[in-house]
Amino acid sequence: MLKIYNTLARDKQDFKPITLNSVRMYVCGMTVYDYCHLGHARVMVVFDMVYRWLKASGYDVTYVRNITDIDDKIIKRAAENKESIHALTARFIAAMHEDADALGVQHPDHEPRATQYVAEMLEMIAQLEKNGLAYRAADGDVNYAVRKFAGYGKLSGKSLEDLRAGERVDIAGNKNDPLDFVLWKHAKEQEADEVKWDSPWGKGRPGWHIECSAMGSEILGKHFDIHGGGADLQFPHHENEIAQSEGAQLHEKGSRGQYVNYWMHNGFVRVDEEKMSKSLGNFFTIREVLKKYDAEVVRFFILRAHYRSPLNYSDVHLDDAKKALERLYTALKSITPPGLPLSGEETGSPPDETTSHSTKTSKNDVQVAGYDKWRLGGVVVDWNEPYAQRFKTAMDDDFNTPEAVAVLFDLANEVNRTQSAQAAAQLKALGAVLGLLQRDPQAFLQRGAGGLDDAAIGAQIEARLAAKKARNFAEADRIRKELLEAGIVLEDTPQGTSWRRA
């Protein structure tokens, strides 16, 4: 049985879906005013892994990952760039999809954008006002009255008293309580029409937290199974989401319904033991890193750590991950798995083939073609086999991917030792569950474009072969050394000489 660490309970709990055999999951996505960095990569990859494991476990999963496309930082950036909000967000949504695509992240079933759910947000704000939880402040903002919501702080483990005592809580003049947060921001004159919506409280735009409450309940219902996001969203964002979503339900049968059953939070990516973040300026964008490292190496790097642990980024660690992944591909290289449908559409289609994604369209979702190229159909895993059982046990224990990856290495050893095609098939199939190991091993090991092209390498190999035949080993070794200096490693096998990039 799957156990999930639930932030709400501060403990691992048995996972029991609300509806038999189906899971509804919402993950807080990105605010699109800049390129995604490695921290965003971690959220996308981690919850992609969760999504895949739930599906592999037989659940019918509905996965929602939102896009925040209206917000202070977006408005500011658009003004700086002298471009429209729409142009800015469209650009960075496309960039985000490219990054996600490269990392083998499957397309969520729904990818709602805040600007397209303003009506639902207004509805919810109205309901909150009706329930006595929202009020209009002197400056025209509509705020949430935190102290009126019993249980505020239950997710983050904070009490209103503790928070008030905190030195970092500003006293905002327009709020009844410094901890109250904005539901609806009144329009400022200098702002573009683009960021002004009509509302019963005058022109304005939504606060940040309300979008997730509105989109979550609109698409997944008022009560769903899993809500995820980065650990920094636990407070205040997710705390406020609970206050909004559960607060809005107060009128129903007089009792407050539960919003989400399991809250999941992934750990941070760090640089030199410090959180990677925009404000610290110590971030690496995904595309920056992908110039240097293969995307699957980055994905492997993320998944070999547990999702709740901190993950330190450095070249040394990426180099390490690269070599480790090469070991797995090397094991697959010489073995042809039996004709099982392991990837693509059962036809052994190459991994770079773009398959059309099958997004279930909810009313206003973004769709981007070619997003989903690593989506795999028909993965065949023999779950009764001992390695697969270990893998499953690990994954069922709060998605213990480090342990699951360790099983992959044990399986690789088995493959190398026994040359078993079955074991190789199992390795590839289990890899697919994590979104790994689906490329042609040869292509993976020869990837990159360092200096020599294939033809030049081939010619050198031929020349060396001739030298070897003439028993001119000095010449043969000279050629090999020359190739090595160009980053090409030769491997003589009974089947002939093959090469890979170091």
Next chain:
RNA sequence: GGCGAGAUAGCAAAAUGGUUAUGCAGCGGAUUGCAAAUCCGCCUAUCCCAGUUCGAUUCUGGGUCUCGCCUCCA
């Protein structure tokens, strides 16, 4: 200041009240014309101090240090 998470070998990272994690690096052997890859073997560990226990890295208490949230953040 309040709240929370964590300290495992050279590096990374799991697990466990007693029995090989795993990967990278290193050492020895097999294999190879020499290599590479692979296989076999080896090395290096559980922050400190108490307590519980036959036995603690694992449980309890204290300490030290690190990190995070309390402001936008994945």
